[in-house]
Amino acid sequence: MAGQSVSLGAVTAGQPVLTALQYLRKVEDGGKRGKTWPMDFVPKSWQRRVLKNGVVDLRAWTLCLVNRLRGAIRQRDVFAAPSLRYSDRCAARRVCPKMTAEQTCFCAVFQPQALT
Numbered sequence: 001m002a003g004q005s006v007s008l009g010a011v012t013a014g015q016p017v018l019t020a021l022q023y024l025r026k027v028e029d030g031g032k033r034g035k036t037w038p039m040d041f042v043p044k045s046w047q048r049r050v051l052k053n054g055v056v057d058l059r060a061w062t063l064c065l066v067n068r069l070r071g072a073i074r075q076r077d078v079f080a081a082p083s084l085r086y087s088d089r090c091a092a093r094r095v096c097p098k099m100t101a102e103q104t105c106f107c108a109v110f111q112p113q114a115l116t
Contacts, residue, residue, distance in 0.1 A: 020041050
């Protein structure tokens, strides 16, 4: 899977998708499957396809995850980390409180000791 070679980060809205992706990685690497699969990212429109008679359909769950991951990447809820362009700009503002909403604080990303 392509996600294994790329480190991903997420803002709050993309966290359920990232959690499900990490679970899928664990299962594909031979990890033990839990009784409950992450379902926080599955919208109502997908639930009847993903859950059939109370059992998770692995193919439908994976397809839903890929669909939601694509949308989260396009909305920048999930991004490659570390990244200046697609990162969580709110996190940079918390590190460097003097920056405005339009600015990106490069010193906070590359030189955190410069802020003290």
